[in-house]
Structure formats: C-alpha cells, structure tokens
Amino acid sequence: MSRNLTVSAERIAADIDALAVITDPDRPWTRRAFSPLFLEGRAYLENAFRTAGLETRIDAAGNLIGGRKGKKPGAGTIMLGSHSDTVPDGGRFDGIAGVVVALEVARALAEAGIELDHDLEVTDFLAEEVSIFGVSCIGSRGMAGVRPAEWLGREANGMTLAEGIEKVGGNPGAEQKARDDIRAFLELHIEQGPVLEGEKLDIGVVTAIAGITRIEIIVEGRADHAGTTPMDRRADALGAAAHVVLAVETLAGELAATPGHFAATTGEFEMWPNAANVVPSKVRMLLDIRSEKRDDLGQFLTNLESCLEGIAGDNGVTIAPPRLVSDNPAMPMDPLVMDALDDACAATDAAHRRMASGAGHDAAFMARIAKAGMVFIPCLSGRSHAPEEWAENADIALGAEVLLEAVKRLDKQLMEQ
Amino acid sequence: MSRNLTVSAERIAADIDALAVITDPDRPWTRRAFSPLFLEGRAYLENAFRTAGLETRIDAAGNLIGGRKGKKPGAGTIMLGSHSDTVPDGGRFDGIAGVVVALEVARALAEAGIELDHDLEVTDFLAEEVSIFGVSCIGSRGMAGVRPAEWLGREANGMTLAEGIEKVGGNPGAEQKARDDIRAFLELHIEQGPVLEGEKLDIGVVTAIAGITRIEIIVEGRADHAGTTPMDRRADALGAAAHVVLAVETLAGELAATPGHFAATTGEFEMWPNAANVVPSKVRMLLDIRSEKRDDLGQFLTNLESCLEGIAGDNGVTIAPPRLVSDNPAMPMDPLVMDALDDACAATDAAHRRMASGAGHDAAFMARIAKAGMVFIPCLSGRSHAPEEWAENADIALGAEVLLEAVKRLDKQLMEQ
CATH class of the missing domain: 3.30.70.360 (Alpha-Beta Plaits)
Incomplete structure (x- = not known):
C-alpha cells in the first residue's frame, strides 16, 4: 500500500540505515549507552538535528535535545522522542525508530511551513535500556526528577554513573529538577510483540505502560x-x-x-x-x-x-x-493524547487499535510530568532485543505521519485548555 | 535389643571412631582418595590388619589387602571388603563400616580359633567414590581387570591417575589381569536409603545392584x-x-x-x-x-x-x-551367596528382607569375577554422602555377625561345589 505522506519515508530510511552502521561490527546491532559507538551515534544525531534547523543541547541528565521555539512564548513544550542506545546484539529499530521519526516530524513541519504555538523538542533519552550500570531509563528518570541520587555512585567499566553522564555531556552535579514546561510527550516505538502484525493493523495507540x-x-x-x-x-x-x-x-x-x-x-x-x-x-x-x-x-x-x-x-x-x-505500578497514558492519536490515525487512514504496552519505555517517566502518549508500529514476528528485529520502513513512515497529525492537533487543543 | 555376638561391637566402634578422627577438621567427614588424609587412614588400617594377624600388601590396582591362608591350598579366596575413601563432607560410615566389619570378621574367626578351608582376604578398595579424577571404583575395576587403560592418563591436582596409584603403593604399569582365585566376595554397606529403617529391619540381603x-x-x-x-x-x-x-x-x-x-x-x-x-x-x-x-x-x-x-x-x-x-546394566548378586546370607540372618535372629541396591558399589565389579553378595544395614533417615549420615553401632555389629555366619557357611558350601 502506497500512501501520500507529508513525512519522507526516504529520509527516515536513510537515518535508520546510517545509525545501523554505527555498531559493533561483530555483534550487530550493538551501540550501548556510554560507549564510544554511542557517542558516535549521538554525533550523527546532533548533526542531523542541526541540519533540520533545531537548536541542540545536552541537558543535565545527559539527554540530547533539539529544539525550535513556538509562536506563543510561555505556551510550553511539545516533546517527541525515544532512545538511540541498544541492548547487546539487538535492535536496529528499538528506540532508534522513535528518535528518527521525531526528527522527521520536525523536518516535515518546517518543510510545510507550519509554525507551532508550542515550543517543539526532539529528544534522544540517555540509556533507556538496562546499561552497564544495571539500571534503565536514566535520562527520562532524570528529566522527570526521579533518578535516585545513589545511582550516581554506581560503578562499571572503571567509571561511575556520574562520570558516564559527564562523558556524554550532562551535568550530574546539577540539582535534579523535574521539567515543568512540557505540555505533551509523544513516543513512537516498535510494538515488540506480535499483536499488530497478527491483526494486520498499522498502529497501536498505547493506553498504559503495564x-x-x-x-x-x-x-x-x-x-x-x-x-x-x-x-x-x-x-x-x-x-x-x-x-x-x-x-x-x-x-x-x-x-x-x-x-x-x-x-x-x-x-x-x-x-x-x-x-x-x-x-x-x-x-x-x-x-x-x-x-x-x-x-x-x-x-x-x-x-x-x-x-x-x-x-x-x-x-x-x-x-x-x-x-x-x-x-x-502501571502508568496510564493521557486521554487527550490518546484521543488525538486516534483522530490522527483516522485522518491518515491508519488501521489502529488501543493496546497496553507490556514493555517499559521512557514515556512511563515522562507521563509523570506531561500528558504522555505512545504509538506502536508492527514489527516482524513480534521479535525485539535480537539481531532479527525488523520493522518495515512503510510502517515506520505511516507512524511518523500519525505522530505529525497528532502534534498538529495537540498544538491547538492544548492552547484551548 | 542386646544380643550375644561372636564379633565385638566395641572393637568395631573403636575402629570407626579412630578413622572418623582422620578427616579434614573443617569438613567432617572428608578423607578423599589420593589425599594425605587417605594415606593416614590407610596406615591406620594396615596397622590394624597386621595386629589382627593378617599379612598386608597393596596390589597393583592400589587396593590394601590383609590376607590369611586357609587350610586347603588351592581352594581359592573368600574376600570381604569395601572402601575407606569418602566424598567431600560426607560419610562416617559409607564404605568405612564395610572395611571395619570385614576386619572384625577376620579377628572374630581368629579369636574363635576357626580356620577356614579358603584363604581369607580383607580389602580396602581404592577410590570407590567419584575421586578427583572424575571416575569411581578405581580399585575394584582394576581387580576385575576392567579399569579402562586410558584412565591412567587422567590428570588432577597436578598428577595423573597412574601417579596417584603409585602414590598409594600400587603398580599402574603392571599388566592388568582379573583375579581368578576369588570364590566369593561379601560387602557390608549402609543402605543409603530409608527402607530398612522404615520397615524396622536389621538387614537387607542385596539381590542386584541396579x-x-x-x-x-x-x-x-x-x-x-x-x-x-x-x-x-x-x-x-x-x-x-x-x-x-x-x-x-x-x-x-x-x-x-x-x-x-x-x-x-x-x-x-x-x-x-x-x-x-x-x-x-x-x-x-x-x-x-x-x-x-x-x-x-x-x-x-x-x-x-x-x-x-x-x-x-x-x-x-x-x-x-x-x-x-x-x-x-544391573548386576545381579549370586544366588548361593544370597542364600548363605539369608541363612546367616536366620541363625543370628536378624530381621531381614531381600532388596536391590539403588547405588553403585565395588561389589558390582567383584561380581564379574566372583560369586558376590552384599549386606545392607539401616542408616538414619536414609541419609548418606552428608555430614549427618549415621548408623547405630549395634546395627553394624549385627551386620558383622551375619557376615561372619555367612563366611562360615560359604567356606563349607564352596568346597562342596
């Protein structure tokens, strides 16, 4: 099925392929947080963010953020994102697809000459997967102000987590404060399960992270x-x-x-x-x-x-x-965001259902400080965290289009609240 | 229950207690084959054999043997024995009881002035338990001529099995020939299971080694x-x-x-x-x-x-x-020996049953070259290969009496065959 999309499937494929090359060659695809390969991937992303006209920075928690101001100062931020780190041996798409799609939404908005009322931010969260330090979601926990202080002293590969965060450009010594300006957070991710593929659906609108x-x-x-x-x-x-x-x-x-x-x-x-x-x-x-x-x-x-x-x-x-x-405990997604995603699916003719996420995601922490929602796209046989993990580019691009539509809707709806 | 026995329960207890002291003090009871403690135990046994009037030697396979000639040259040998090595942490009685009881039968016969027609031998087989070389029943396999030649090259603790056999006084280089003079072999052992204790029986006459x-x-x-x-x-x-x-x-x-x-x-x-x-x-x-x-x-x-x-x-x-x-495959015990043991139980008023041995024993290899039989005695809760393994001295002594009676019967019956 070929659709007329505002987003560019080609640019998405190019970014995913470029990041796939940045892997331990003997164990595709391995780009673990805090490793030299991870920093290489980050350099690629930072350059891509800048090329898309986004202003880049690393926040205190070690997240890479590309931002663009909205028309209405003080309206707050709509954030899109996921993570670029991987588990060992696994994942061309897990996390990566969400970062690339967030970037593509920013590019497509600019290309279409659409200025949002809200600030827009694209985020690559630090170390979503269980890292060498034995813990997960380090960046999103930090952004939500709930990264346990004692974690900074954890040691692995001859460094502490504090030193690891410094190494990626963060500032672990800064006072950890929850961001209070984010009005909505949206994350696209492969389903990591077989439901969408089995039911021949394009999109899962996530109701809660189990x-x-x-x-x-x-x-x-x-x-x-x-x-x-x-x-x-x-x-x-x-x-x-x-x-x-x-x-x-x-x-x-x-x-x-x-x-x-x-x-x-x-x-x-x-x-x-x-x-x-x-x-x-x-x-x-x-x-x-x-x-x-x-x-x-x-x-x-x-x-x-x-x-x-x-x-x-x-x-x-x-x-x-x-x-x-x-x-x-489970973290429910926000009803306003879920409705916007349903509407976006209808507008893009994407066959969709609501479903819970059995896996954990950065969105679970972002839901503590923002109206959060997630979009799942199908993946082959439901496999993930394995070299054979696969998602079709057309499915990713359609997910990006849904995200774009939802952002446009939320940008308006949030102003009315 | 106190019985009038020909064997001495006191001497049996003294020997078992003396061997129990020869253990790794931190891991009672540990006296693994080829260790200095094992040689110390062997020295005790050799001295005890000699004190009992037995002529001692180490055979080529590394077994300690104490012998006494019978009245009829060429009649062959009746052998009694078991093993003095232990698993780590386990076994005051497993093997040891059988060696001590064999010695006590020799002592009791001498004390009673009974001369057998057959030669009598008391044997402490080398390394019945799985030893540092990863294999079991090294001595009885050697005596039966079925110790695999390639085992001699096995290495552990910086020595080969051949060097280990030399260390205990054996001659691993000698041609390995099955003994052909042994007419009957008898071994007493703790049951290592809960059947006799549960049925309140004194003796199990073993039908086969499973x-x-x-x-x-x-x-x-x-x-x-x-x-x-x-x-x-x-x-x-x-x-x-x-x-x-x-x-x-x-x-x-x-x-x-x-x-x-x-x-x-x-x-x-x-x-x-x-x-x-x-x-x-x-x-x-x-x-x-x-x-x-x-x-x-x-x-x-x-x-x-x-x-x-x-x-x-x-x-x-x-x-x-x-x-x-x-x-x-299972190794059946000899009918003549089983009958002699049944008769001996009846003569000593020992409550008995026939039963298979679920565990392996030196008797399984001796059965290849001799009419073999085994006597089980009860042990506490069926436990073995553990520090809490326990057998009552009265039960061991009654087992010795049964063995003595069976030897006297077999000495006659074998001459009639």
Whole structure:
C-alpha cells in the first residue's frame, strides 16, 4: 500500500540505515549507552538535528535535545522522542525508530511551513535500556526528577554513573529538577510483540505502560540419593517447582483472557545441588509479572499463594510466601493524547487499535510530568532485543505521519485548555 | 535389643571412631582418595590388619589387602571388603563400616580359633567414590581387570591417575589381569536409603545392584519479550520442561510400584537465557535412571518418548529424542551367596528382607569375577554422602555377625561345589 505522506519515508530510511552502521561490527546491532559507538551515534544525531534547523543541547541528565521555539512564548513544550542506545546484539529499530521519526516530524513541519504555538523538542533519552550500570531509563528518570541520587555512585567499566553522564555531556552535579514546561510527550516505538502484525493493523495507540512486578519463590525439599531413595519417599524440590511453573502459566493465562494486559513469566530458574545423582533440594524462581490493572496483579498473587500452599502440601516441600523484589505500578497514558492519536490515525487512514504496552519505555517517566502518549508500529514476528528485529520502513513512515497529525492537533487543543 | 555376638561391637566402634578422627577438621567427614588424609587412614588400617594377624600388601590396582591362608591350598579366596575413601563432607560410615566389619570378621574367626578351608582376604578398595579424577571404583575395576587403560592418563591436582596409584603403593604399569582365585566376595554397606529403617529391619540381603542409565533431554522454545508477548503466543521452554519433569515423576512412580527397584530423577536442570524479562528459550535436563530389571528401563524410555512428543506438540516447542549419555546394566548378586546370607540372618535372629541396591558399589565389579553378595544395614533417615549420615553401632555389629555366619557357611558350601 502506497500512501501520500507529508513525512519522507526516504529520509527516515536513510537515518535508520546510517545509525545501523554505527555498531559493533561483530555483534550487530550493538551501540550501548556510554560507549564510544554511542557517542558516535549521538554525533550523527546532533548533526542531523542541526541540519533540520533545531537548536541542540545536552541537558543535565545527559539527554540530547533539539529544539525550535513556538509562536506563543510561555505556551510550553511539545516533546517527541525515544532512545538511540541498544541492548547487546539487538535492535536496529528499538528506540532508534522513535528518535528518527521525531526528527522527521520536525523536518516535515518546517518543510510545510507550519509554525507551532508550542515550543517543539526532539529528544534522544540517555540509556533507556538496562546499561552497564544495571539500571534503565536514566535520562527520562532524570528529566522527570526521579533518578535516585545513589545511582550516581554506581560503578562499571572503571567509571561511575556520574562520570558516564559527564562523558556524554550532562551535568550530574546539577540539582535534579523535574521539567515543568512540557505540555505533551509523544513516543513512537516498535510494538515488540506480535499483536499488530497478527491483526494486520498499522498502529497501536498505547493506553498504559503495564506495571512490572518481580517476585521470588523458593522451594525447599530434601537432597537424597537418587539411586536409593524410593520415588514415594522423596521431597523433590524440582517436581514441586514444576507444578509452580505450570500454576503460573495457568493463572496468567486466565487473567490474560480478560480485559487489560496481563502476563507472567518464570524468567529465572535455578536448582540445587544440580548433581545427576542427587534428588533436587532447592529451586529459586524469579517471576516477572506485567499488569495493566492493579486488581489483576492482586488476584494473581492471591491465587498463586493459595496454589503454592497446595503444592507444598502435596509434595512434602516448603515454599515460603513469595518475596516482592520490585513493584512498579502501571502508568496510564493521557486521554487527550490518546484521543488525538486516534483522530490522527483516522485522518491518515491508519488501521489502529488501543493496546497496553507490556514493555517499559521512557514515556512511563515522562507521563509523570506531561500528558504522555505512545504509538506502536508492527514489527516482524513480534521479535525485539535480537539481531532479527525488523520493522518495515512503510510502517515506520505511516507512524511518523500519525505522530505529525497528532502534534498538529495537540498544538491547538492544548492552547484551548 | 542386646544380643550375644561372636564379633565385638566395641572393637568395631573403636575402629570407626579412630578413622572418623582422620578427616579434614573443617569438613567432617572428608578423607578423599589420593589425599594425605587417605594415606593416614590407610596406615591406620594396615596397622590394624597386621595386629589382627593378617599379612598386608597393596596390589597393583592400589587396593590394601590383609590376607590369611586357609587350610586347603588351592581352594581359592573368600574376600570381604569395601572402601575407606569418602566424598567431600560426607560419610562416617559409607564404605568405612564395610572395611571395619570385614576386619572384625577376620579377628572374630581368629579369636574363635576357626580356620577356614579358603584363604581369607580383607580389602580396602581404592577410590570407590567419584575421586578427583572424575571416575569411581578405581580399585575394584582394576581387580576385575576392567579399569579402562586410558584412565591412567587422567590428570588432577597436578598428577595423573597412574601417579596417584603409585602414590598409594600400587603398580599402574603392571599388566592388568582379573583375579581368578576369588570364590566369593561379601560387602557390608549402609543402605543409603530409608527402607530398612522404615520397615524396622536389621538387614537387607542385596539381590542386584541396579543399572544406572543417564539420558539428556533438551527442550527448545523461543526467546520472547516477557512483557509484550501474549501468554497464548509463546513457545516457553520452561513450561514444556515442567511437563517433562512431571511425566518423569509419574512414569517412574508407576514402575517403582511394580516388583524390581526402579527410580528416575531429573538431577540436572539448566535454563537459557535465564533472564527475568525473557521467555525461556531452552532447557537441558539430565535424567538418572536406576533399574533392577532391564525391561523396566525399556518401558520407561518408550513411554517417556511418547510423552515427549505430546508435550512438544502441546507447547509448540521442539524436544529431540533423548540422548543416551551412559548405560550400565544391573548386576545381579549370586544366588548361593544370597542364600548363605539369608541363612546367616536366620541363625543370628536378624530381621531381614531381600532388596536391590539403588547405588553403585565395588561389589558390582567383584561380581564379574566372583560369586558376590552384599549386606545392607539401616542408616538414619536414609541419609548418606552428608555430614549427618549415621548408623547405630549395634546395627553394624549385627551386620558383622551375619557376615561372619555367612563366611562360615560359604567356606563349607564352596568346597562342596
């Protein structure tokens, strides 16, 4: 399908291809935050921002920002953006597409001679992916004023995070204040899931970024000789843990079939003593639970605890109540922004649906200080964080057009509020 | 219960206590083969053998042997023995009880003025436990002429196995010939399982040493984003592997409930990528299968393969046919020796049953060259290879009395054959 677009699909493709070349050649595509390759990518972007007529700067939190003033001083800022860092081995598009598309919206506005009432900013957030410092969304947390102070002392590769932020041009010593001028924030991202592709849709308008809750479950049985201990005299921690894994699957499957995104994954699984001739005595599991609705999480945990009691009793093992490792509630997107995106989809004839984001994004932090929204575009087989991650250029360009339309609408609507 | 015994429970206790002191003080009880502590234990035993009037030697395979000639030259040898080496952290009694009891039978015979027709030998086999060289039953394999030649080149702690055998006084360069003079071999050992204790029995007369078969099962699914991949669109290797673990339990439980020892254990379990936010893509399992009857093993493997096909289909994963890692068939004990042990139990008023050994023992190799039999005695909670392993001295002494009675019977019966 070929559409008449205001944005340029060719410029988008050129930027994405140019950034794809800036990778560890042995591990495409790898451009991890704080690395020389990351700085090389940033240099490319800063030049592209300037060429598009944007005034560039690095803010105190280490974010690269290209800005253009609006017609109405004091009206505040509409910000578009995402991130240019990658996980190891993964992602030609994850983050990058959002930065390039934000830039293209600025270019298309200028080309069309459209001056916004609001200031416009295009942002490449620092270190959205889990970086060498073991934490994520460093730049957007900083912009929202919620980057924990103690993180600055974290060390990796012979530097502290404070030194890393300085290295990219930020000012970690500055007082961390939440930006209060941003009226709306919009981020385009590949879906990282198979829903849009499966339903042959162009656009997902994100309703919320799901909460991420991590819990640890430890099963304790008894180490016995695998040869001599009769099958009915064992307290096999692995057998009990297998029941736990299947209970997690079943309970999560039930909640996933009800409205609101829900998923639970036993992502880490470790067994002791892990010796061929010894009945397993202990298993540790780490569960990753994503919930759009807080009630779903509560129901899952209640049902799981009751399952664990039954499994412990049936298998002669001990299972302590799950330990809460971390708990970040869901972050809803703004209704005004979602409506503007729906309208923009209708105007550009983009087949769309609303959907939650199961993954975390910079938009979750921007939603604390601005009306935020996200646009998902399809990606091949829902794969991401892997070399085979792929998004069609036409899909990215259509997403850019939707973003452009939404920005034009929001620029007006926000003035009326 | 106090019995009038010919053997001395006090001497048995004294020897076991004396050997218990010869341990790594920080990790009781640790006296690993080829270590200085092992040589210290051997020195104690050699002295005890000599004090009991036995003529001591180290054979080419590194076994410590104490011998006494019988009345009938050329009648051959009745051998008793076990091993004095331990696993790390484990075993005041595993092996040691069998060596000490063998010595006590020799002492009791001498004390009672009983001269056997056959030569009598008491043996401390070299390195029954998996040693630093990664292999087990080095001494009994050597005596049976089946120690693989290439093992001599194995290296650990800066020495080869050949140098290790030399260090304990053996002659690894000598031609390895199976002993052909041993008419009967008897070994006492703690059960290492909970059956005798549970049934309040004194003695288990071993019918066979179960076969040990190891198979590897690999489940391959697909790594997906744990947040964004809907529950019904996953190929979760862990979920499928959980079904495999439970199928192994169920199939093994069914066979365990039929006559003949059977047990199967998923002893090793490893998962990839083992990251909190990624759906598991791969699981490797190693199964340890113990079977007294070869048919049981065949039935288990057939049923398991059919289960694996169903699990792979139901879960959208790939499971290759199990890979056979190792396969050692069961070794039956000799009927004449088993009958002699039954009769000896009856004569000493020892409550007994026949049972298979789920664990491997030196007797499995001695059975290749001699009529072999084993006597099990109860141990606390069936625990072994652990610091808390325990056997009551009265139980060990009663086992010694049974062995003494059986030796007296076999000495006559073997002459009649």
